[in-house]
Amino acid sequence: MFGVPVEKNKKSLSDEELVALIVETQDASLFGELYDRYGKKIYNKCYSFVKDTDEIQDVTQDIFLKLFEQLHKYQGRAKFSTWLYSFTYNFLVNYKKRESEKKLGERWEKLNKNEKHLLQIEDVAEEDFFELKLSGLEKALDRIEPADKALLLLKYQDDVSVKDIQNLLQINESAVKMRLKRARIKLVNVYQKLQEND
Structure with a gap:
């Protein structure tokens, strides 16, 4: 060859x-x-x-x-770099949650079962999400669930599309969007509490 x-x-x-x-x-x-x-x-x-x-x-x-x-x-379902970043975040989530020894996908499945109540919560607009102060954002990211942090970093730092995340996690598009929504809400809530305490 x-x-x-x-x-x-x-x-x-x-x-x-x-x-x-x-x-x-x-x-x-x-x-x-x-x-x-x-x-x-x-x-x-x-x-x-x-x-x-x-x-x-x-x-x-x-x-x-x-x-x-x-x-x-x-398996080539996404670009190698996208797969590698997902692999890395999965490893890091497991590293941070070693005692549970659950894979990122399993943790998200468990979280997904409990997210029905979030359907009633108004979503955080991405424009507002992007305006969060960087220093506060880093602190807030460290305080949310590692699985949520990994998903947000995959989407917003690594610029992985919803479709690629869907392929990586082998879930449907609405589930990816719901998980992103849930993670954004949690992050903004933690961020706002941190700002109130400063």
Whole structure:
């Protein structure tokens, strides 16, 4: 498939081609290329969940070790970067909630059962949501459920579309929108309480 030696050719491969080749060959040097492409981004995502520098480095390494084991599960339903960010947030949610040892999807399913009462609550307009002060927003994000935080970061920080989230979580569009609505409401409520206390 690749006429040029892989070492010279790997930089020109798309993420999806690189992943397919890694899965096929289990070549650690090819995985190193994937790490070079995404290591800093994943480190920064870890920073939003873990504040200790040494711990962030350990968690980042743990994510990539787990990724190497699980890379074969990437099915191409979304761009690789979108799948990787979802994988990372799932890992971080589990990391933060180690005692429960539940996957992000399972936690969202449980939360989904209890969200019927939120149908009556007026949604927070995205314009108001975006006007929250950054410093207060970071504090508020740290105080909401990790599953809600991960979903908000996936949508608003990583700019993943509702359709891609729908494909990643294998739920319908209205469920994604409801979960986003619920998470925005919770975040704004926590943010407002923090502002009242300042």
